[in-house]
Amino acid sequence: MSSYKHLIVAALSLGAISVFTPLAAQCAAVPDSVTLNQNGTLYKPFAFNHAKHIQQLKECAGCHHHTTGTLVLDPECARCHQNSSPTAVVSCKGCHSAKPFSPETLAEKHADKQRYHKDKMGLKGAMHQSCIGCHQKEGAGPVGCQECHPRTEAGEAFNSSSRLGAKPAHAKKH
Amino acid sequence: MKRRNFLKACLIGGTTIAMGKTNKGWASGSFEGYPESMGVLVDTTRCIGCRSCEAACNKEQKLPEPDTSFDDKSVFEEPRRPTAKAYTVVNQYEKEKPGGPVYRKVQCNHCNEPACLTSCFVNAYTKTKEGAVIYNSKVCVGCRNCMIACPFNVPGYDYESVTNPVIKKCILCYDTRLKVGKPPACVDICPQEALTFGHRADLIKIAHERIRSNPDRYLDHVYGEKEVGGTSWLYLSGTEFDKIGFDPSLSNDPIISNVKDFLGMVPMVLSIWPALFSGIHLLSKHDSGGEGHDTESKEEEP
Ligand code: SF4
Ligand code: SF4
Ligand code: SF4
Numbered sequence: 001m002s003s004y005k006h007l008i009v010a011a012l013s014l015g016a017i018s019v020f021t022p023l024a025a026q027c028a029a030v031p032d033s034v035t036l037n038q039n040g041t042l043y044k045p046f047a048f049n050h051a052k053h054i055q056q057l058k059e060c061a062g063c064h065h066h067t068t069g070t071l072v073l074d075p076e077c078a079r080c081h082q083n084s085s086p087t088a089v090v091s092c093k094g095c096h097s098a099k100p101f102s103p104e105t106l107a108e109k110h111a112d113k114q115r116y117h118k119d120k121m122g123l124k125g126a127m128h129q130s131c132i133g134c135h136q137k138e139g140a141g142p143v144g145c146q147e148c149h150p151r152t153e154a155g156e157a158f159n160s161s162s163r164l165g166a167k168p169a170h171a172k173k174h
Numbered sequence: 175m176k177r178r179n180f181l182k183a184c185l186i187g188g189t190t191i192a193m194g195k196t197n198k199g200w201a202s203g204s205f206e207g208y209p210e211s212m213g214v215l216v217d218t219t220r221c222i223g224c225r226s227c228e229a230a231c232n233k234e235q236k237l238p239e240p241d242t243s244f245d246d247k248s249v250f251e252e253p254r255r256p257t258a259k260a261y262t263v264v265n266q267y268e269k270e271k272p273g274g275p276v277y278r279k280v281q282c283n284h285c286n287e288p289a290c291l292t293s294c295f296v297n298a299y300t301k302t303k304e305g306a307v308i309y310n311s312k313v314c315v316g317c318r319n320c321m322i323a324c325p326f327n328v329p330g331y332d333y334e335s336v337t338n339p340v341i342k343k344c345i346l347c348y349d350t351r352l353k354v355g356k357p358p359a360c361v362d363i364c365p366q367e368a369l370t371f372g373h374r375a376d377l378i379k380i381a382h383e384r385i386r387s388n389p390d391r392y393l394d395h396v397y398g399e400k401e402v403g404g405t406s407w408l409y410l411s412g413t414e415f416d417k418i419g420f421d422p423s424l425s426n427d428p429i430i431s432n433v434k435d436f437l438g439m440v441p442m443v444l445s446i447w448p449a450l451f452s453g454i455h456l457l458s459k460h461d462s463g464g465e466g467h468d469t470e471s472k473e474e475e476p
Contacts, residue, residue, distance in 0.1 A: 076387045101362070101371040103355030110373050119380045125220075125367025132222060132366070145224060145245075145365075159229050159244045 030054065036127070036148075042155035046148060063130055064090055092130075096123040208286065211305035212352065213374035213406035214361055215381055216279055218418060219391055220368035223250065223264055223277035227360035227369065231262045231281075234347060234359035253419055256281055258330035258342040262360060267418045276411070278418045279360070279369070282307060282328045282344035283398060284406035289429035290343075293323035298341075304353070305374060305406040306346035314340045325402050325421065325429050346406070374406055381410055403428035 032051035037043055057063070061070035065077070067090045072081045089095055097105060100122030109118055121129065131148070135141030142148050151159070229244040231237070238259050242249070250266035257263075262281035268274035288307045291299035298313040299320070316339030321329045329341045347358040356362075357371040370377060381396040397415055398405035401424050409415070416422040 100367070101357035106355070106372055106376075110376055118376065119370075119383060121367055124365055128365040129220065129367065143222070145226075158233065160239055 040149060040152070042152060042158050043145065043149035044152055046150075062134070092126055093123050096121055096126040098123045100125070208301070208303060208305055209375075210303050211286070211374040211406055212346075212372065213284070213305055213377050213408060214346075214358065215370040215372070215377040216407060216409045217368050217370070217384070218276055218278050218409060218411045218413070220366045221264070221277040221279065222366055222368075223247075223266055223275070224365060225249075225264050226363045226365060227279055228260060228262055228264060230359040230363040231344070232260065234350060235261055235345075237261065250275075254280075255327050256330050256343060258332035258334075258340075261330070261342065261344040265419055268413055271413075273412075276413050276418055278409075278411075280326075280328075280419070281360075281407070282346070283326055284344075284346055285325075285402055285428070286405065287403040287428035289323040289325060289402070290320035290329060292429075293319040295319065302348060302352075304346075304348070306348040306352050308345045308348045309341065309343070311338075311340040311342070316340055323429060325424050374408075377408055381408055384410060400426040402426070 030050065032049075034048045034050050035045050036048045037045045053063075054060070059070060059073075060068035061073055065074065066072050066081060066084065067087050072078050072084070087095075097120075099105065100120070109115065131141070132143050135143050145151075225244045228240075232240060232244070240260065249263075250269075253265040253267075254260075254263040262279055264277050264279045266275045266277055268276045284301075284305055284307045286301075288299065288301055290309075291301060291307060294309075294314075295317075296313050296315055298309045298311070299307060300309070301307050316331070318329075318331055318341070320341055321327075321331060329343045332338075332340050332342055346352050347356075347360075350356075351358055358369075361369040361371040370380065372380070378396060378399055381399070385392045385394055385396075391412055392410050393412065393414065395411075395415070397409040397411070397420060398407055403426065409420075411418060
C-alpha cells in the first residue's frame with residue numbers, strides 16, 4: 001500500500017501532475033491489486049482488483065477525489081477547491097480516519113467552532129459508500145457483504161448464521 | 175416559544191405540571207437542559223439494510239440469540255418494532271419505488287423530554303447528562319405505563335421473566351460505551367456510516383449542512399430536532415417521513431401532557447400501586463445509585 005503511495009506522492013511532488021491525463025496508461029505506478037480490510041475481524045481481508053477498476057472507470061478521481069490530478073468533479077467541492085492543487089495523499093486511509101467517533105476526534109470537532117469540514121466520513125463509511133454506491137449506480141458489481149469479503153468464523157458467530165433457515169423472527173410474536 | 179419545563183415535569187405525581195419558558199429557541203429544538211447531550215444522526219439515504227447494527231446491539235447488550243440469523247432478509251416482509259430481545263430493528267420501506275427500498279433503523283430516540291420517564295411512577299428512568307435515557311430494571315415493576323406513553327412505541331416488555339417483569343429498551347450503550355465517550359455498538363459497526371455519533375448540537379449542524387449541500391438527496395427536515403421536544407437520535411431522509419414509519423401526527427410539544435391524561439385514565443394500574451409500594455420502596459433504597467435522577471420526590475398516592 002505505502003509503496004505505491006510513495007510513488008504517486010513522488011510523482012506529484014515532481015510536478016508530474018501537470019502532464020497527467022486521466023487515462024489508465026498514465027497511472028503506471030499504481031498497483032494492480034490492493035488488499036483491503038487487512039485488520040478485519042468479522043470479515044476476511046480480500047484482494048481488490050485495482051487494475052480492473054482503472055480500466056472500467058478511466059477517471060482516477062471517480063474514487064480518489066481531489067488527489068490524482070483531475071480537477072474536483074463535485075460542484076459542491078468546486079466552490080472552494082476549483083483551483084486547489086491535488087493533495088499528496090492518495091489512499092483513503094490517509095484522510096479518512098479509522099476511528100471517526102473516538103472521544104478525541106469528537107472533542108476536537110466540538111471545540112473547533114469554525115471548522116468547515118465537520119462531517120468528514122470515517123474510513124469504513126468512505127470505502128463502503130464509494131464501492132456500494134458506485135455498484136448500485138452502475139447496476140454492476142457486488143453490493144452484498146460476503147460478495148466482497150467472506151466472513152470469518154467470528155463473523156459467522158456474530159451473525160448467528162448457524163441458525164439460518166429457522167423461522168423468521170417476526171413470525172413468533174404478535 | 176413555550177415549552178414545558180422538563181425538570182418540573184418530572185414531579186408529575188399529583189402536582190400540576192409547571193409551564194416554563196425556555197430561552198428563545200434559536201436554531202435547534204434541543205431544550206437547554208442537556209448541553210453535553212450526545213446523539214446519533216441516522217441518514218436513511220445511506221442505510222443498506224445490512225442489519226449489522228442489530229447484530230452488534232444483540233452482542234453488546236447480551237440479548238438472547240435471535241430466532242433467525244441477522245442476515246435473514248425475510249424479516250423485512252413486515253415492519254417490526256423493538257422488543258425486549260431486540261433493542262433495535264431495521265425496517266424496509268418503499269420497496270417498489272424506483273430508487274427503493276429505503277431502510278430505517280428503529281430504537282429508542284432518547285427524547286430530551288422523555289414520556290417514558292414522566293410516565294414512570296417508580297422513577298425507574300433517568301435521563302443522563304450525555305443524553306441517554308436509561309432505566310433501573312430493579313426498580314421497574316412492569317406496569318407498562320412507559321410502553322403506552324412512548325410516542326415511538328419503543329420500550330419492550332420481557333414476557334418471559336414472570337418473576338421479574340421488566341421493560342427493556344436501547345440505552346444508547348450507556349453502561350459500556352457512552353459513559354466513557356465511546357460510540358454505541360451499532361454506530362461502530364455500521365459499514366455505511368449511516369449512523370453518525372457526536373454532540374447533538376454538532377449533529378444538528380451537520381444534518382442541515384448535508385441538506386444544504388445535497389438538496390436533491392434530502393428532504394429539508396431533520397426529524398427529531400424539534401419533534402416531541404427534541405430527541406438525541408436525529409434522522410435525515412429522502413422519502414417523506416410518514417412513508418418510512420414516522421408518525422406524522424407527533425407535534426413539537428413534549429408528550430408530558432398526554433401522559434398526564436393517560437395516567438388519569440388508568441385507575442386500575444394506580445390502584446395496585448399502594449400494594450406494591452412497600453416492596454419497591456425497599457428495593458429503591460438499595461438502588462439509589464442511578465446517576466442524574468432529577469428528583470427525589472416520592473409519588474403521592476392518588
Ligand atoms: S423514545 Fe420512548 S422510550 Fe425512548 S426516551 Fe423517548 S419516550 Fe422514552
Ligand atoms: S445504542 Fe446500543 S443499545 Fe441502542 S440500539 Fe445501538 S447498540 Fe443497541
Ligand atoms: S448497520 Fe448501518 S447500513 Fe446496516 S442496517 Fe444498520 S444502519 Fe443500515
